[in-house]
Amino acid sequence: MTAEKKAATPGAEDASPDKDWPRDSLKKYASSIDVARVAGVSQSQVSRTFSGSSKVSESTRKKVLEAAERLDYRPSLIPRIMLTHKSNLVAIVVGGLYNPFYSAVLEEFMIRFQAAGHQVLLVHVPNDHALDDVIPKLASYRVDAIVSALAILSPAGAATLAKLKIPVIAFNTAVNNRWVTSVSSENFQAGQTIADLFIARGARSFGFISGPWTSPASARRREGYEERLRETGAGPPTIARGDYRYEGGFAAALGMFGGSSRPDALFCANDLLAIGAIDALRERLGLRVPDDVLVAGFDDIPAASWASVDLTTFTHDAAAMVDETLSIVLSAENGKPLATKPVVVSARLIERGTTSKDLRS
Amino acid sequence: MTAEKKAATPGAEDASPDKDWPRDSLKKYASSIDVARVAGVSQSQVSRTFSGSSKVSESTRKKVLEAAERLDYRPSLIPRIMLTHKSNLVAIVVGGLYNPFYSAVLEEFMIRFQAAGHQVLLVHVPNDHALDDVIPKLASYRVDAIVSALAILSPAGAATLAKLKIPVIAFNTAVNNRWVTSVSSENFQAGQTIADLFIARGARSFGFISGPWTSPASARRREGYEERLRETGAGPPTIARGDYRYEGGFAAALGMFGGSSRPDALFCANDLLAIGAIDALRERLGLRVPDDVLVAGFDDIPAASWASVDLTTFTHDAAAMVDETLSIVLSAENGKPLATKPVVVSARLIERGTTSKDLRS
DNA sequence: TTGTATGCGTTATCAG
DNA sequence: CTGATAACGCATACAA
Numbered sequence: 001m002t003a004e005k006k007a008a009t010p011g012a013e014d015a016s017p018d019k020d021w022p023r024d025s026l027k028k029y030a031s032s033i034d035v036a037r038v039a040g041v042s043q044s045q046v047s048r049t050f051s052g053s054s055k056v057s058e059s060t061r062k063k064v065l066e067a068a069e070r071l072d073y074r075p076s077l078i079p080r081i082m083l084t085h086k087s088n089l090v091a092i093v094v095g096g097l098y099n100p101f102y103s104a105v106l107e108e109f110m111i112r113f114q115a116a117g118h119q120v121l122l123v124h125v126p127n128d129h130a131l132d133d134v135i136p137k138l139a140s141y142r143v144d145a146i147v148s149a150l151a152i153l154s155p156a157g158a159a160t161l162a163k164l165k166i167p168v169i170a171f172n173t174a175v176n177n178r179w180v181t182s183v184s185s186e187n188f189q190a191g192q193t194i195a196d197l198f199i200a201r202g203a204r205s206f207g208f209i210s211g212p213w214t215s216p217a218s219a220r221r222r223e224g225y226e227e228r229l230r231e232t233g234a235g236p237p238t239i240a241r242g243d244y245r246y247e248g249g250f251a252a253a254l255g256m257f258g259g260s261s262r263p264d265a266l267f268c269a270n271d272l273l274a275i276g277a278i279d280a281l282r283e284r285l286g287l288r289v290p291d292d293v294l295v296a297g298f299d300d301i302p303a304a305s306w307a308s309v310d311l312t313t314f315t316h317d318a319a320a321m322v323d324e325t326l327s328i329v330l331s332a333e334n335g336k337p338l339a340t341k342p343v344v345v346s347a348r349l350i351e352r353g354t355t356s357k358d359l360r361s
Numbered sequence: 362m363t364a365e366k367k368a369a370t371p372g373a374e375d376a377s378p379d380k381d382w383p384r385d386s387l388k389k390y391a392s393s394i395d396v397a398r399v400a401g402v403s404q405s406q407v408s409r410t411f412s413g414s415s416k417v418s419e420s421t422r423k424k425v426l427e428a429a430e431r432l433d434y435r436p437s438l439i440p441r442i443m444l445t446h447k448s449n450l451v452a453i454v455v456g457g458l459y460n461p462f463y464s465a466v467l468e469e470f471m472i473r474f475q476a477a478g479h480q481v482l483l484v485h486v487p488n489d490h491a492l493d494d495v496i497p498k499l500a501s502y503r504v505d506a507i508v509s510a511l512a513i514l515s516p517a518g519a520a521t522l523a524k525l526k527i528p529v530i531a532f533n534t535a536v537n538n539r540w541v542t543s544v545s546s547e548n549f550q551a552g553q554t555i556a557d558l559f560i561a562r563g564a565r566s567f568g569f570i571s572g573p574w575t576s577p578a579s580a581r582r583r584e585g586y587e588e589r590l591r592e593t594g595a596g597p598p599t600i601a602r603g604d605y606r607y608e609g610g611f612a613a614a615l616g617m618f619g620g621s622s623r624p625d626a627l628f629c630a631n632d633l634l635a636i637g638a639i640d641a642l643r644e645r646l647g648l649r650v651p652d653d654v655l656v657a658g659f660d661d662i663p664a665a666s667w668a669s670v671d672l673t674t675f676t677h678d679a680a681a682m683v684d685e686t687l688s689i690v691l692s693a694e695n696g697k698p699l700a701t702k703p704v705v706v707s708a709r710l711i712e713r714g715t716t717s718k719d720l721r722s
Numbered sequence: 723t724t725g726t727a728t729g730c731g732t733t734a735t736c737a738g
Numbered sequence: 739c740t741g742a743t744a745a746c747g748c749a750t751a752c753a754a
Contacts, residue, residue, distance in 0.1 A: 028446055028526060029503070031731055042741045047733065054734095057739060072524060074500040078448075079732030081439050082746035085389055092483075097468045098663065103458040110485040114495075119502065122453075122483040124471040134475075139435040141480060142390070163433060165389060246667060279668040302459065306607060307640040308669060392747055403725045408749060415750090418723060440748035443730040 030071035039067035050075045081142060090329060091121040091143040093134070095150045099244060099272060101299040101316075102149055108322050109147065116326060118144070125150065128214075131157045139164050145329040148173070153180075154214075167332035169325045172217035181328055182342040185316045187217050190347045191224025191267070194296050197312075197349070198265035199232055201294055202360035206237035207263035209252045209273050211244045218244075218269040221298060225267055238263055242273045249276025257285055257293075264293055264359055271297035271304045271313055278309070278354065290357035300350055310353035320345040391432035400428035411436045442503060451690060452482040452504040454495070456511045460605060460633060462660040462677075463510055469683050470508065477687060479505070486511065492518045500525050506690040509534075528693035530686045533578035542689055543703040546677045548578050551708045552585025552628070555657050558673075558710070559626035560593055562655055563721035567598035568624035570613045570634050572605045579605075579630040582659060586628055599624055603634045610637025618646055618654075625654055625720055632658035632665045632674055639670070639715065651718040661711055671714035681706040 032046040039046070041060050048054040049064040056064075067073070081087045090113055097103050110120050121143055125131050128150060138146060145167045150157075153173040161168045162179040169181050176182045198206060206229055211218035222239070229237060240256045242248030249268055253276065256263065268274035274297030281287040281295075289295050297304065300315040324343045393407040400407070402421050409415040410425040417425075428434070442448045451474055458464050471481050482504055486492050492511070499507060507522065509531040519536040522529045529541045537543045559567060567590055572579035583600070590598060601617045603609030610629055614637065617624065629635035635658030642648040642656075650656050658665065661676040685704045 029500075029731095033731075043732090044734095044741060044743095045739090047731090048740090051733075055739065060740085072526075074497060074525070076443075076503060076731055077501040078439055078442050078503060079730080079746075082437075082731090082748095083733055085746085087439075094468075097458075097464040098461075100459075100461060100464070103461070103464040106483075107455075107458045107485060110483055111487075114485060119498065120483045122467075122471055122481045124468060124475060126472075136435060137480065139390075140438040142437060142439060164435070165433070246663065250668070275667065283668040302607065303664060306636065307611070307644040390747095393749095394747075404748080405725065405750085406723090408747090409724090412749075416723065421724080437747060440730075440746080443732090443747090444749060446730090 029076065030068075030073045032073070032075065034071055035064060035067045035073050038071060039063040047075075085142070087142040087144055088118050089121050089141060089143045090118045091123055091138045091141075091146045093123045093125055093131070093146060093148045093150055095125055095127065099270065099299070100301040100303070101270070104301075105149065105316075105318055105321065108318050109325070112322050112326055116330070118329075128154050128157050132160050135160050135164065139166065145169065145332060147325060147329075167329060169328055171321075172215070174216045176342045183321055183324055183345065184217065184220075184342065185314070185321075185345055185347040187220035187347070188224035190298065190314045190349070191221045191226070192228040193224075193314075193349055194267045195225050195228035195232070195234075197296070197351075197355060198267070198294055199229075199234065201265070201355060201358050203263075203265035203294055204234070204359075205261070205263045205265070206234060207240070207256050207266040208237045209240050209242045209249055209256070209266065209268045209277060211242060211269040211273070213241065215244070215269070221267075221269055237267075242269065242276075244270050244272060246272050246276035246279075249273030250280045251276075253277035253280035254284060257281060257287065262287075262293075266293055266295045268295070268297045271299045271301045271311060273297065274311055274313070274354075275303060275309055278311070290354050294357065294359070295354040298347075304350075304352070312352045312355040313350050314347040315350055316347055317345045390437065391429075391434045393434070393436065395432055396425060396428045396434045399432060400424040408436075446503070448503040448505055449479050450482050450502060450504045451479045452484055452499045452502075452507045454484045454486055454492070454507060454509045454511055456486055456488065460631065460660070461662040461664065462631070465662075466510065466677075466679055466682065469679050470686070473683050473687055477691070479690075490515075490518075493521050496521050496525065500527065506530065506693060508686060508690075528690060530689055532682075533576070535577050537703045544682055544685055544706065545578065545581075545703065546675070546682075546706055546708040548581035548708070549585035551659065551675045551710070552582045552587070553589040554585075554675075554710055555628045556586050556589035556593070556595075558657070558712075558716060559628070559655055560590075560595065562626070562716060562719050564624075564626035564655055565595070565720075566622070566624045566626070567595065568601070568617050568627040569598045570601050570603045570610055570617070570627065570629045570638060572603060572630040572634070574602065576605070576630070582628075582630055598628070603630065603637075605631050605633060607633050607637035607640075610634030611641045612637075614638035614641035615645060618642060618648065623648075623654070627654055627656045629656070629658045632660045632662045632672060634658065635672055635674070635715075636664060636670055639672070651715050655718065655720070656715040659708075665711075665713070673713045673716040674711050675708040676711055677708055678706045 033043050035046045036043040045060050046064050048056050049061050113120050123134050125134055148170040153170045158175040158180050172184045173182045208222055240252035242252045274295055278289050278295055287293055297311050297313040300313045303309055304311040304313045394404050396407045397404040406421050407425050409417050410422050474481050484495050486495055506528045519541050523540040531543055533545045534543045569583055601613035603613045635656055639650050639656055648654055658672050658674040661674045665672040665674045
């Protein structure tokens with residue numbers, strides 16, 4: 001049966017003209033074969049005209065372009081994926097965009113990847129565990145690489161990813177192996193730096209509001225902070241757990257400063273927590289920042305520089321993060337294994353109003 | 362030549378066993394043929410096992426699954442796209458994620474689309490004009506639909522889209538035709554509502570800080586505001602142009618309130634502008650909000666509910682927006698033309714502190 | 723139930 | 739420079 005169609009092809013150029021297109025309703029796009037037929041050339045020439053790889057005479061080129069225009073032809077990239085085993089698709093996995101920092105990084109990535117000729121497949125996973133549900137989908141779309149902006153990436157999740165043999169770049173994760181490269185900011189150093197700053201401003205008692213316990217980034221910032229406090233002979237900080245959100249910072253600060261003894265310097269694992277904490281101090285507890293309490297955050301989200309907030313914080317070197325990631329992805333495309341060392345990009349202190357007071361004065 | 366390979370297939374199951382896989386370095390994934398060979402069944406059976414559409418005997422099913430496991434087989438979706446002319450890919454076009462409202466909507470979309478079995482291709486375009494560069498790419502990836510969160514969509518851009526015969530859902534655009542459906546909030550009514558509220562609070566002179574002139578959403582909000590002010594006999598509002606960003610609101614407010622005559626009620630086209638304006642009033646001009654000036658915004662971004670901001674604003678019915686969009690996309694997939702009427706979802710007033718004062722008291 | 727053959731829309735190879 | 743043809747990996751109609 002099907003052989004019949006085939007058999008008819010040899011002389012088909014001039015066969016049933018009405019059979020040209022409105023055949024099946026499924027077909028939405030003209031194919032190179034359709035174009036070829038209309039232009040009166042071979043399909044190869046159409047392909048060559050659009051890929052530009054090979055030479056085509058000006059006359060055929062013109063005929064092809066005309067026919068293509070008439071049929072609204074858009075070459076499909078799908079078959080190419082099959083042939084080359086490269087989709088030019090990069091998946092970005094995010095767990096939530098409520099933190100403006102992630103939005104900003106995501107945007108940066110989109111721009112850069114597009115510029116490099118990649119398309120971005122955006123994937124949302126509510127939590128680390130759900131990763132297993134999404135991964136097969138990504139593999140099925142043959143993404144070239146996966147960038148995980150997930151705050152946390154469990155060893156189990158990492159294992160799932162590793163099985164796919166797809167290069168993975170993960171932010172702020174402890175995992176790092178043949179298929180997973182970790183990219184983080186200088187979290188530990190930032191913690192140290194803030195401790196130094198607080199001490200220089202005359203602070204005597206210290207507080208820290210963390211992200212989720214599972215967040216390596218939060219843990220590292222805290223470690224640096226605690227270590228430096230210990231080194232300088234200051235007492236250990238009071239710790240409260242937040243969740244990286246405004247509300248978490250607000251509630252944690254209420255708890256930490258509601259009692260009798262209160263810290264006079266507070267480091268928060270991110271800006272959202274810090275802003276929540278500041279609001280709790282000012283609006284609910286009647287404390288002044290920085291006159292009574294020094295506060296610092298991390299991320300340098302847009303709100304941190306608002307006049308009413310003016311928060312001391314750290315900027316990630318977003319450009320470097322993206323650069324590194326991009327180069328990892330690109331080199332991985334040549335089949336090379338990933339760099340085996342975690343990548344660390346700088347975090348720069350931005351001093352603003354919330355630490356501008358010398359507590360001894 | 363190639364025919365030889367083909368000819369060899371019949372008895373190939375037991376042929377050169379080393380030829381099994383590490384053939385070409387390009388190939389990263391096992392194919393259904395590889396699995397079939399290892400399992401000792403036909404490729405069809407592998408396909409059937411994974412698609413689940415047809416019946417497969419328990420014994421073969423088991424053999425197939427085992428082989429697949431051993432080879433880390435992940436069925437590719439790419440060929441299916443070719444067969445069905447459906448990619449299950451939906452493109453979301455964004456112009457910038459600096460506005461938390463967009464991030465939130467984007468996240469909502471991702472979640473819903475994924476739940477509906479679609480993947481999201483995220484595309485960034487710096488401006489309306491650049492849309493033309495990106496569209497062909499999207500067509501080449503055979504996306505099923507395009508959701509444009511671009512604040513503006515020019516008629517030219519719309520025309521480009523229409524040629525592709527890809528369903529487009531655009532937010533807050535004036536365009537609406539066979540291929541482009543517009544989805545917006547009740548911008549006009551919101552403008553009226555705010556005017557009413559200001560008047561009820563005893564305001565006498567009014568101000569408005571707009572988004573970019575090209576933004577239809579901003580224009581509609583202003584129109585409703587102005588119309589109601591006119592109806593009630595109040596003077597026309599002082600207008601300043603912002604750009605939907607904090608800095609724009611800050612600068613615009615400085616200009617509008619820096620002179621001798623100043624409005625005592627200010628409506629801003631979005632929350633970011635409003636927050637910028639408030640900061641300018643409080644931190645730079647020494648004015649009190651709401652005691653001296655009432656302020657309202659639009660979007661209900663997270664920061665609007667921060668204790669230090671406490672901004673009166675409007676929430677979009679994000680869930681409805683996504684619902685509508687999703688149903689449009691899904692129905693369009695059956696080849697039906699798009700709904701010809703623009704979709705309007707409700708905007709609900711959220712009264713907060715920045716309008717809590719009665720100016721006459 | 724299972725196997726065979728064919729097509730989807732490209733690119734690459736190989737003859738002309 | 740041009741045309742035929744073989745893949746790529748899967749789904750499906752058809753035959754067995």
